Amino acid sequence: AAKQAAEAAGEGNGLIKVGIINNDPNESGYRTANDRDMKATFTEENGYEASFYYSLKNEDQIAAAQQFVQDEVDYLLISAAGTSGWDSVLQDAQDAGIKVILFDRTIDADESLYEASIVSDMAQEGQTAVDWLAGQNLDEYNIIHLQGVMGSSAQIGRSGALQDMADSNANWNIVKQQTAEWNAETAQQIVQSVIDSGTEFNVIYAENDDMARGAVQALDAANISHGIGGDVIIMGFDCNSWALEELLAGNWNYDGQCNPFQASYIDDIIKNGASEKVVIMEERGFEAATITQEDVDNYGI
Amino acid sequence: MEKNSVLEMRGICKYFPGVRALEQVDFTLREGEIHALMGENGAGKSTLIKVLTGVYHKDGGEVYIKGIDKPAVIRSPQDAQNVGISTVYQEITLCPNLTVAENMYIGRTKGLLTNWKKINADAGKLLDDLGIPAIPGQQLGSCSIAVQQMIAIARAVDMNCKVLILDEPTSSLDEQEVAKLFKLMLDLKKKGVGIIFVTHFLEQVYEVCDRITVLRDGKLVGEYVIEDLPRVQLVSKMLGKDFDDMADIKSESDTENIDYSSTPVYQAKGLEGTTGIKPFDFSIHKGEVNGFTGLLGSGRSECVRAIFGADKVNGGEVLIDGKPVKINKPLDAMKNGISYLPEDRKRDGIVGDLSVRDNIILALQVMKGFFKPISRAQAEEFADEYIKLLNIKTASSETPIKSLSGGNQQKVILARWLLANPKYLILDEPTRGIDIGTKVEIQKLVLKLAGEGKSVTFISSEIDEMIRTCSRLVVLRDGKVVGELKGDELTQNKIMATIAGGES
C-alpha cells in the first residue's frame, strides 16, 4: 500500500497529497489539540502535501470534499461535522481512486466507501462515565444533565448511557435535562436557575468540560460545595488540562477522555495500509481520587 | 342622486387623533363639469379626496357613484379605479424604482402578463402627445418632479374614467405645462368626465372651472356656480374673513434703499456645479430680493443648490461680505449665514416621522452644534412662536410633520429656515402648495425680511409673484445665465421674451 501511495504521488514532487477536512479548531480545546496534532504529522518532512479546510458546517465540508476530489488529492481525511449526507461524495472519491480516511467522527455511510475510520466511541465514553457514577453508590442520584448541541454525535453518545441508567433505576432522577450547547455560560445559567428554584441535586453530568466549568461557577456563587467531599459530584468530558487540574485539586470528581490524537494512526494507515476498518481510540476516565500530576501532563490537552 | 351627477358624497366625516379633518361634508360632482375644491391649507381637501379613493377609511357618511344604486364601497384605491375614479394625488405617488412606462400602466392593465412592448409603445406615444420629456424605459426616480407630476397626470387622464381627481397638479408645473393640462381637462369634460380640481391658483380656477366647493376647517362652506362668486368673495369664503388685496404689496417695500455699490452679502464668481449648469457669476446685496427665473428645468434650482453647497461644487470662488470662503457642504453655507428652502419638500425638506417641533428647530440645532442641544422648553417656545407666526395648522407641536397637510408642511420648513436667522435666505418655490392667504403673508414676510436688511433669493414658477417680490431677476436658459432684469424691465412681457431668448 505504501508503494501504491508513492506511485500515485509519483508525478509531482514525490509528496503524498492529502486533503484534510476538519472542524474549526476554535470550537474547543479538544479540536485545537486535534488540529495541532494533524498539522504536526502531515508535514513535508513526513512526505505529505496537505491542504486544509475548516468548517463547522457539514454542507460546506461536503462541498470542500467535492473540490478536493476534483483537485485530485491522493487521500481525503475527514472529520465530519455531521454524520449524514456523505455517501455521494465518497462514491465520487472512490470512482476517482481517491482514498478516504475518517478521523475523530464516524459517518453514516457504507464501510466500503472508506479505507478506515479512526474514531472515538462516544457511547462508550458515556457508558464509562455512568459506570463510574454508579460505582459511587449514592442512595439517590439527583442529576443535572447538561447536554451538548442536540443531535451531535458526542451529545447522543454521552446522553444515551445516562438516560438508559436513569430509565432503569428508580433512585436515578434527572432533575434537569437541558442543552447548554457546549456553552459554559448557558450551563451556568441553567444551573443557576435550578438553584434559584430550590430543587435538590447532587450530581452534575456535563457533556464537556466547558459546561462543567460553567456549572461549577454557579455552584460557587451559591456556596454549594462540590468535588471530593462536597455535596455535588461534578463530571465533565474532554480532559482539557485545566479540567484535569480541577480534578487534581479535588474540585471536580470525574473527567472522561476524548482522545484527539488520531494523526499518527492515519499516518500509519497511509504508509502501511489499514489492518482494521474501524479503529476505536483508546480512551479512559479520570477520577479525582486517583489522578496524578503525571496524568495531567500526559492526557491533558 | 341627482339626475346628471356622477358622484355624490353625503355627510362625510373623518377624524385623526386630535384633528377633525372632515365634519359632515357634502359634495356633488356632475357629468362633464370641472369642479374646483377650494380651501386654505389644512382645510381638508386632500383628506376628502383620500377618503373618496379609499386611502383613508371614513368615519361616517356615504358615497354614491353613477350607475350603482347602493352606496359605493370603496376600501382601497384599487376599488376606486374599478368604479371609474382616477386620481392624481397631491404628493407624487409613483414608484421611483420602476420605469416611466410601468408607472403609467401598473395597477390598471388587464390580463395576467405585462406586455412590455405594448406599454412602452403606448407610453411613448402618450409622452409624445403630451410633450413630456421622458423616455418610457427610464427609471422614474431620475426624472425631475415636474416631469414626474406630468407622468402622474398622463397616467390618470389615460384611464377610461368617469371621475378624474387632480389634487394640486399644477403646483410644480410651468405655464406651458398648465396650458397643456387645461386642454386635456377640457377635452375630457367634453366627453362627459367629471373633474375635481384642487388648486391654490385663483386664475386657474376661473379659467377652467364650472363650480366651486369651498371647505373651511373640515366643514363645508358651500357650493357655488363660478359666475356667482367673484374672486374676492371666494377668498373671504375660504378664509372666513375679509381679505385685503395683494396688488399693492410691493409698494410697502422700498427697493430704492438698496446700496448696489456696497460689498455684496454674497458673491459668486464662475461657480460651477456638477449637475450640469454652466459656470455663473452672481451676487446679492444687503436688503435685496432677487429671483431666478427660467423655464422648467432651466437650472434655477441647480444654481441655488450650488450656492448652498447642496450639490457638489466643481469650481469657482465665493465671497461672503467680501471675504473669500469655501462652501463645500450645506453646513458651510449655514455657518456663513445662508439658508436654503429646497423645492422638493418631500425628499429634501421634511423629516417625515419627526415632530413639527423637531423639524422647526433642526437647522438652528445643527448650527449650534452636536454638543449643545436646545433645551426642551426653548424648543417648545420656538415651535409655538412659529406655529403662530406662520399660522401652521397642526394638532400640536408633537405631531409628526408627515401628518400635516402639504401646505402646512411647507410652512414648517419655512419656519425652520427663518428660525436659523440667516443673512441670506434662498427660497426655492416657497409658495408651492400654499393657499392664497398665506402666500400673500409669505410674500409680505419676504419683503419684511429684506426691509430688515436680509438678502433673499426667491424662486417661483409664477412670474406674477416674482415681479411682485423681486427687485432683480436672473434669467436662465438650459443651465446658463442669459440675462439679468432690473427695475423697469420687470414686466411680464420682457421676462417672457428673455426666457424664450427672443432678444439678448
Add this chain to the structure above:
Amino acid sequence: MSSNTKASTPALKKMFDRKTMTDTRVLLIITIAVFLIMYASAVIFLGKGFSKPQTFFNILNENAALIILSCGMSLVMITGGIDISVGQVTALCCMSCAVHLDFHNGSVFTALLISLGIGLAFGLIQGFLIAYLKIQPFIVTLAGMFFAKGMTTIVNATQFNVENEEFKALKATRITVPGMGSVNKAGNYVPAYVEIGVIVALVIVILLFILLRWTKLGRGFYAVGGNNQSANMLGINVTRTKFMAHLLCGFLAGIGGFVYFMHVGSGSPSHASGAEMNAIASSIIGGTMLTGGVGNIVGTLFGVLSLSTIKNIVSSLGLDEAWWTNITIAAMLCIFLLVQSVVLARKNRKKA
C-alpha cells in the same frame, strides 16, 4: 428629447443603454462580470480541479437548494421584507421527510407533499402576520426560525441517513451533461453530471424570472418594495402582494427543503444552518436591495454561484491555518461588495 426605444435595437445594446440603465441592471452586470472574472482567474491561477467542468456543476449540485431559497428570499426582499426562517424550515422539511420515509414507510411522493406542505404553512402564517397584521417581517420570521428549529428536534433529535430504496434511487439519479466531462485521477473519462435538484432549481429560476418580469404580481412586488404607499395609490393591493411574496418564499423554502433533502438524503437538526444568511448574502450580491424595490432573479443565481465559488477557491487553496478559511472568505466577500458599491456610486454620480 423624448424618443421611443426602437424595437429593432439589439438586445445587448439596450442592456447597456445609459439612459434606461436601472440600478437593478447595473448590479446584475457587475455580479455576472465579477463572477466570470473570479471563475476565470481560478481556472488560470489555481488550475487543479477548476479546469474541469464538473467543478462548476458541483457548485450547482451543492447549491441547488440554496438557489431556490435565495430566489424566495429575493422575492420578499424585493417587496421590502425579509425571511430568516428559510434555513430552519429547510431543516424541518428534511427531518420530516426522513422520518416519514424511514419510520412511517412513506413514499417519496407523500414526502414531497409533506415538504411542500410545511413550506406552505410557514409561508401562510408568516405572510398573514406580516401582511395583514403588519408585524415587522424580521420578528415574525425570526420566531418562525426558532419555531422550525424547535420543531425539527421535536420531530427527531438525531441525524440519520434515509434508507428508503425508492428515495435512494431518486437521490442517486445523475443527469449527464452532454459533451462535457473530464478524465479523473484513475484515468477514466467521467461525463459531467448534475443532480435532479439542479434542474428543479433552474426551472424555478426561469419561472420566477418570468413571474418578476412579466406578471402583474411580480411587478407588484417591485412597486410595493419601491414605495408601498405609492403602490397602494397606484391601485395595487399592497397587503395581498406582501402576503403573496411571503407565501411564495415559504413555498419555495418547502421546495428547497425537498431539493436539499434529495441532495443530502438525510435528516439532521443541523441541516442548512445559516442558510438564511447565505440566501440573504446571495440575493444582495446578486443585486437585490434589502430596502426593497430592486432585484433580479438571474442576479440571485449568480449571487449563489459567486458565493460558493469563493468557498471553493478557499478550499482549493488549502490554507493551512484554520482562521484563514473564514477570514479569506470574508475578505473576498468584502472585495466583492466594495466593487459593487464603487461601480454603483460611479454610475449614479455620472447620472447626477
Add this chain to the structure above:
Amino acid sequence: MSSNTVKKQTSLAGLAKSVVRKQIFIPIAALLILVLFNLIADPSFFQITLQPNSEGYNVLSGNIISIIDRASELVILAIGMTLVTSASGGQDISVGATIAIAGSVVLRVLCGSNTRPDTLQAPVIVAFIVCCLVSMLFGAFNGTLVAYFKIQPMVATLIMFTAGRSIAAWINNNELPVISDPKFAYYGNFIPGIPIPTPVFITAACLIVIALVLKFTNLRLYSQAVGINPHSSRLNGINPQMIKFITFVILGLCVAVAGFIKVSRLSTINYSVVAKDIEMDAILAVALGGNALGGGKFNMTASVIGAYVIQFLTTTLYKYDVDSAAISAYKAVVVIILVVLSAPIVREKMGEVKKKLFPAKTAKEAA
C-alpha cells in the same frame, strides 16, 4: 429617556389610554405578562435570598437577580443596536463575532503569550482600554462599509460575522487562555463584600452614560433625522455618513463592554460559542421595544426593557423544565403572542370590539 412626554391627563382612564398608545407600552406589557404568568404559576419565582457564597461573603440570589445579571450583555448591546438601527435602517449581525474578538483581546493582553499565567501580565484597565479600541476599530470598519460605501448593514456586517470568530482565534493563536487570578472574575461576578452582581453596575453605568449622551448631545435628533430622511438631513447641515459611522463605533464600544463582561464571567473564552446568536437577541430586543427596524425614530428605554423581556423569557423557560429540544419552539410561540398582541392593528381591532361591547362608555370618552 423617551422623548415623548406624558401629557397631563385629567382622568385615570385617559392616562391608561395614553399609555396604551405609547410605543413603550409594548415591552412593558410583555414584561407584565411574563411577570403575571410566573406569579400565577409559581410565586416562589420571585424569591430573593441573601446567602454567603463560596468565598464567604453574602450575595443576593434568586431568579430576578439572575435575570437582571444575565441580561447585562444584551442590554448593553441593545443600546448600540438601537442607535445603529435608527441611523442606518439596518442591523449589525456581527456583534456576536466581535464580542469573541473583544474577549480574545482582553485575554491576550492579560495573558501575554502564556495561555495559563499565574499572574496577570497587564492591569485589567489596560486590557479593557485595548479591548475598547479594538472593538471600536471593528465597529469603524462596519461603519465605513455602511456609511461611506453604502453597503446594506446586514451584508456589510456579514463580513465580520463570517470572519470575527476566526479573527478572535487568530489573536490568541488558537489557544484558549484561562485566567486563574480571581480579581479578573470580579467584573463578571461579584466584588467581595458587594451582594449585587457587578454586571448590574456596569449595565447601570452604561445606561446612565447613554442617558446623559442622549440628553446632552444631539445624537438622538441626528440619528433619527438621518434614519428618516438622509437627503433632508444633509441639506440641514448634518453629515449622514458621519452619523451612521458614529453609531457603529458606539456599537463597537458596547460590544467591548459586553465582551469584557462575558470573558470575566468565566475567566476564559470559547471562540465559537461565546455570545452565540446574541445578535438575533439584540435585534429582537430592539424590535420588541416597538422600534421600527427600518430606522428612524427610536425609544431607547423600550429597547432596554425589550432586552430584559428576552432574558426574563429565557430564565422562565429554563425554570419550567421545557424540553431541551423544544425550547426554541416555545420561545417562538411566546414571541409571536407578544408581538401579535402588541400589533397596532390587533389593538385597534380589540378596541373596536370593546367599542361594540360598551358603546355608551366610549361615546362618553370621545366627547
